[in-house]
Amino acid sequence: MNIVLPGKAAGFAARQRQQAEKQREQLGIEARSWYRITNAADSDEAEVMLYDEIGGWFGSTADELIAELKGITAPRMRVRINSPGGSVFEGIAIANALRAHPANVTVQVDAVAASIASVIAMAGDRIEMAPNSMMMIHDASGLCMGDASDMEEMAELLDLISDNIADAYAQRAGGTREQWRERMKAETWYLPEDAVDNGLADEALAAPKAGTPSEAPAEEEPDMARPFDLAAYGYAGPKQPEAPKPAAPAAAEQGVTLTFNLGDTVDEQVIETIRKMVARRDPAPDVAATPSEQPAEPATELRGEPGPELVALTDAQPETDPATDEPEDPWAAMVAHLTKDEPDAWSVLVSNLTTTASSSAATEA
Secondary structure (H helix, E strand, C coil), X not given: CCCCCCHHHHHHHHXXXXXXXXXXXXXXXCCECCEEEECCCCCCEEEEEECCCECCCCXXXXXXXXXXXXXXXXXXXXXXXXXXCECHHHHHHHHHHHHHCCCEEEEEEEEEEECHHHHHHCCCCEEEECCCCEEEECCCCCCCCCCHHHHHHHHHHHHHHHHHHHHHHHHHHCCCHHXXXXXXXXXXXXXXXXXXXXXXXXXXXCCCCCCCCCCCCHHHCCHHHCCCCCHHHCCCCCCCCCCCCCCCCCHHHCCCEEEEECCCCCCHHXXXXXXXXHHHHCCCCCCCCCCCCCCCCCCCEEECCCCCCEEEEECCCCCCCCCCCCXXXXXXXXXHHHCCCCCCHHHHHHHHHCCHHHHHHHHHC
């Protein structure tokens, strides 16, 4: 389609460059590089990154990029875009340079291709949208100073530029200029799947699956991918559960120990304790309670004054002598040393606790 621009539009792009150069000179800054080209000799695909504003007041002009594109000899070229847009005429020049290049061009939108950057994307032989990237189209805009006729001329110029951009979308995705102008006036944003559905892209690249291990060796992982060490802040890790406390022994397993000197006076409390020891060790069959019904009794310990002859009486289970075939009767062994040839007060006290078998065992011992 042939577009006739207004009389003053011929010098519009030239004035933009002059104003940008003047502005940079006043601020004392150099033109910012907004692209990067990687053209390795041993690779069959060159990479071009457009990661900033296209041209404009502080960006480089299209002729610098186009001059470097001519040096690409690889059969394939991948153009990666992350740009908010910029100068319309600089962007159209870049798009036409990509179309004219002999390499097979794949455009990959890494984050955003907005405004004229979306028009550059239309120049690719194949257009891919990275995960979560976006594409935005809208009408052209600009600044103008002057009288009413200047304003009218600027309005007509912007309208023609927008029609020109709409034709670029229609040529790639189908549809009419009027349909795309309606979408441009509404400033339409496209997610990867939306761009594919509307013909502005060929493929929405899939995101890598969560938990997929990296192919790089562990020692080559970047530091930022490693877990943060909180030890410097006194954090020792999650609190470990406490180990369960051992259960208290059952009443039948608790021992009762009486320790006193020979010759001490034995009162009723001692006698009652001995009775409980015997009852717990040898309960009567008709009155014995089941293990679940027996109340737990705390261990009892009575001690007399220290003396030269200390006697200990306990109902704890003694260890079996491994040298004998049959285990020794524990109760007989416990009271055997208490029996004497001549009866005394202690012998009389414990005589009712020793059975015939126990006395025999004690005598043999």
